[in-house]
Amino acid sequence: MDLDALTGCLASSACLVTQTTSGFIIGMLLFLVAVGLTLIFGVLKVVNFSHGAFYMFGAYFAMTAYQLSGSFALAMLCGAAGTALLGLIFERVFMSRVYGADVLMQLLVCYAFVLIFDDVVRMIWGPEFKSMGMPAAFQVVPLFIAGGVVPPYYLLLIGVALAAAMILGLGLARTRIGKVIRAAAHNPGMVSALGINTGLIYGGVFALGGMLAGLAGALAAPVRSLTPGMGFSVLIESFIVTVIGGMGSILGALIGAILIGMIRSFGSLGFPLFTEGLMYLFMVIVLVSRPTGLFGKEVA
Amino acid sequence: MTRTRKPGVSRRATLAMMGAGAVSFATPLGIPWVARAQAKTIKIGMPTILSGRVAQLGTSSRNAVMLEIEKVNGAGGLAGRQIEMVIRDSKGQPQEAARVARELVNTDGCEILIDAEASSGAFAVHEVARDLGVLCLHTNSETSALTADPKQHIPNAFRTARQGVHDSIVGGSYAAAIAKAKGLKKWATCSPDYAYGRDTTGEYVTYLKRFAPDTEIISESWPKLFQPDYTEVVTKILQAKPQALYTCLWGGDLTSYIDQANIYALFSQMEVFAVNMADYTALTVVKNLPKGIHSGNRYIKTYPATPENAAWGDAYKAKFNEYPTNWSWENATAIMLLAEASKKANSADGKKIAEALRGLKIKSPFGADGTVTMRAEDQTLVGYAIGWGTTIPQEPYVPQVQAGDWKTIFELEAEWKKSKGYT
Numbered sequence: 001m002d003l004d005a006l007t008g009c010l011a012s013s014a015c016l017v018t019q020t021t022s023g024f025i026i027g028m029l030l031f032l033v034a035v036g037l038t039l040i041f042g043v044l045k046v047v048n049f050s051h052g053a054f055y056m057f058g059a060y061f062a063m064t065a066y067q068l069s070g071s072f073a074l075a076m077l078c079g080a081a082g083t084a085l086l087g088l089i090f091e092r093v094f095m096s097r098v099y100g101a102d103v104l105m106q107l108l109v110c111y112a113f114v115l116i117f118d119d120v121v122r123m124i125w126g127p128e129f130k131s132m133g134m135p136a137a138f139q140v141v142p143l144f145i146a147g148g149v150v151p152p153y154y155l156l157l158i159g160v161a162l163a164a165a166m167i168l169g170l171g172l173a174r175t176r177i178g179k180v181i182r183a184a185a186h187n188p189g190m191v192s193a194l195g196i197n198t199g200l201i202y203g204g205v206f207a208l209g210g211m212l213a214g215l216a217g218a219l220a221a222p223v224r225s226l227t228p229g230m231g232f233s234v235l236i237e238s239f240i241v242t243v244i245g246g247m248g249s250i251l252g253a254l255i256g257a258i259l260i261g262m263i264r265s266f267g268s269l270g271f272p273l274f275t276e277g278l279m280y281l282f283m284v285i286v287l288v289s290r291p292t293g294l295f296g297k298e299v300a
Numbered sequence: 301m302t303r304t305r306k307p308g309v310s311r312r313a314t315l316a317m318m319g320a321g322a323v324s325f326a327t328p329l330g331i332p333w334v335a336r337a338q339a340k341t342i343k344i345g346m347p348t349i350l351s352g353r354v355a356q357l358g359t360s361s362r363n364a365v366m367l368e369i370e371k372v373n374g375a376g377g378l379a380g381r382q383i384e385m386v387i388r389d390s391k392g393q394p395q396e397a398a399r400v401a402r403e404l405v406n407t408d409g410c411e412i413l414i415d416a417e418a419s420s421g422a423f424a425v426h427e428v429a430r431d432l433g434v435l436c437l438h439t440n441s442e443t444s445a446l447t448a449d450p451k452q453h454i455p456n457a458f459r460t461a462r463q464g465v466h467d468s469i470v471g472g473s474y475a476a477a478i479a480k481a482k483g484l485k486k487w488a489t490c491s492p493d494y495a496y497g498r499d500t501t502g503e504y505v506t507y508l509k510r511f512a513p514d515t516e517i518i519s520e521s522w523p524k525l526f527q528p529d530y531t532e533v534v535t536k537i538l539q540a541k542p543q544a545l546y547t548c549l550w551g552g553d554l555t556s557y558i559d560q561a562n563i564y565a566l567f568s569q570m571e572v573f574a575v576n577m578a579d580y581t582a583l584t585v586v587k588n589l590p591k592g593i594h595s596g597n598r599y600i601k602t603y604p605a606t607p608e609n610a611a612w613g614d615a616y617k618a619k620f621n622e623y624p625t626n627w628s629w630e631n632a633t634a635i636m637l638l639a640e641a642s643k644k645a646n647s648a649d650g651k652k653i654a655e656a657l658r659g660l661k662i663k664s665p666f667g668a669d670g671t672v673t674m675r676a677e678d679q680t681l682v683g684y685a686i687g688w689g690t691t692i693p694q695e696p697y698v699p700q701v702q703a704g705d706w707k708t709i710f711e712l713e714a715e716w717k718k719s720k721g722y723t
Contacts, residue, residue, distance in 0.1 A: 005539070009539060015539050018535050018538060018539065019532075019535055019539075022531045022532055022534075022535040025531050026529055026531055026532065029529075127351075127355040127356055127359065128355075128356035128359075128581070128585075129356065129551065129552035129555065129581075129585060130585060131555050131559060131585045131586055131587055132587070133559075133586075133587025133588055134559065134562065134563060134587070134588055138563065139562075139563075139588060141565060142563065142564055142565050149535070149538055149564055149565075151563035151564055153563050154563070220528075222559065223556070223559045223560045223563065224528055224529070224556050224559065224560075225552035225553075225555045225556040225559070225585070227552055229352065230528065233526070233527075233528050234528060264532050265531070265532045265535065267532075268521070268532035268533065268535075268536050269536055269539065272520070272521065272522070272536070273522065275532070276524065
């Protein structure tokens with residue numbers, strides 16, 4: 001425990017800027033993965049344990065596109081669109097067959113695909129870790145704000161994630177398709193009776209969830225090493241975020257992700273040997289005081 | 301077509317599934333790899349890590365062994381018996397490494413073990429070797445205690461890997477000279493939080509302070525092994541404002557760390573000493589390798605700068621279409637020593653080979669003076685090329701390596717053993 005470092009940081013504007021930005025960076029990547037997870041759970045009522053694989057595929061798709069084209073924008077697009085397509089195919093061909101099945105069956109199907117997806121990545125890209133590299137546009141001197149250090153790439157990352165959160169939130173709240181999705185989540189029987197193709201909605205939501213995870217992977221690719229199985233650790237942290245925020249809540253995923261980011265960022269200063277523990281401790285505290293999570297509702 | 305369904309999942313069921321999932325994730329499948337059997341063979345068993353994030357190193361261990369076995373078999377094998385390798389995946393789990401090692405001997409009939417495990421697995425396999433009495437060559441574990449601690453000693457186990465304390469003596473003295481010249485007094489460390497990270501960092505700091513007593517460690521970071529995000533670690537180091545940083549992160553962890561630290565311009569704000577940087581696994585993967593990182597040599601074909609070493613690196617690349625790793629040379633050395641010991645003993649019997657191995661000196665592309673020796677007193681490899689230098693972002697990556705002096709290593713190692721109560 002190093003409380004002096006923590007209090008010293010809280011009293012320093014430079015440190016506050018650096019650590020807060022760092023917290024946002026960690027949180028926003030987690031949010032993009034967690035929001036897909038929570039969206040799929042909220043609408044399809046499926047806990048998608050294979051969700052981390054979409055993060056992994058997003059990173060690999062982006063790396064390949066970047067290597068072939070040299071375009072960072074195209075890499076991001078390929079990462080997101082590729083995983084959206086993969087999500088759609090995966091949902092239509094496999095997941096749609098286990099809706100309503102025992103939860104254990106759903107879990108086994110997802111787990112089987114975690115192994116299959118990891119092996120597919122191993123076969124295509126090889127078992128060794130890879131690095132996409134930072135695009136030249138972002139290989140620049142970091143910004144210094146109030147003495148704190150802020151890399152421009154991370155500002156982009158935070159901006160993209162916040163934009164995704166806003167578009168998703170407004171889209172679900174204000175648009176017709178958003179209302180249909182919410183209705184399908186609440187009462188699929190009624191939506192179906194109204195002649196709306198719920199299969200299409202489920203496929204679309206799964207693709208959207210996959211796309212968000214893929215976008216997170218693509219954004220992470222320039223700064224994280226790519227390796228088969230890389231989705232596992234981010235999946236666990238994303239589950240923590242969704243549980244804290246409340247399963248099915250997009251706002252909860254956003255707030256949960258930012259809180260986890262801040263805990264990791266400031267916790268590494270004050271509790272360097274207990275940063276991971278802090279995260280789990282926080283989850284326990286939230287669940288004990290509010291079992292449905294911060295913004296969750298009891299699921300029937 | 302429309303379809304309805306209402307699969308309800310309670311929060312409790314969800315949490316139960318998450319728990320079950322976490323357990324099942326921890327037991328990935330592995331597939332054994334068995335070389336083609338030949339008549340009148342001697343089987344050598346090899347547990348190593350062929351799946352997960354370290355798979356590349358396990359594969360490079362296997363490749364190096366097969367490269368050397370081909371030569372040995374071509375020259376008649378071990379005392380006339382062709383070698384058949386039986387290689388299995390331990391998945392990097394100590395209990396699995398021990399189980400596999402036992403099975404290789406008891407079920408597959410292996411007469412010798414090549415223990416190509418990381419430190420945690422190596423100690424587990426060591427106990428199997430102790431129990432079964434089979435000849436065992438540890439090839440990858442660098443934790444000094446494996447052979448330095450007399451409590452670990454068994455007559456049938458040898459080590460052909462580097463030792464952390466050797467690296468730390470050379471690295472500490474190298475860093476201290478730079479620290480004195482550049483006035484680097486405030487240091488930070490950032491190493492993986494497990495036995496290798498803790499031990500190696502501790503030993504490095506010991507020798508840094510011994511040679512440059514006015515240095516102090518003002519910040520320590522211990523990220524998890526295989527941690528995906530180092531942002532909070534990078535910013536913590538920036539806050540501490542050290543003049544120099546030591547890290548023994550390795551493989552994918554090191555490359556992630558470099559990529560993430562790069563965009564904070566961390567490498568331009570302090571001198572960085574990364575013992576595991578100069579290995580092709582890291583050197584060829586990092587796209588924007590910073591200039592001027594100090595590193596120990598792991599495997600690079602330009603150090604030692606001899607035709608033999610360059611030829612070995614090229615032969616490996618020609619066969620496997622990639623450069624070898626630090627684990628490659630350590631495994632190749634095990635086979636080279638086995639072959640020479642067998643010749644000396646004129647036998648493929650494990651006990652006779654063990655006798656011949658003690659004190660055996662062989663020619664080696666990886667030797668500081670063209671030879672390496674299996675030191676008799678603690679049955680560990682000495683005399684291998686060990687040095688430090690600074691990196692550049694293209695081949696030869698470390699153009700000038702400052703060689704460690706084995707006379708100094710031996711003196712300080714003896715002192716270190718005494719301080720640990722090992723002698």
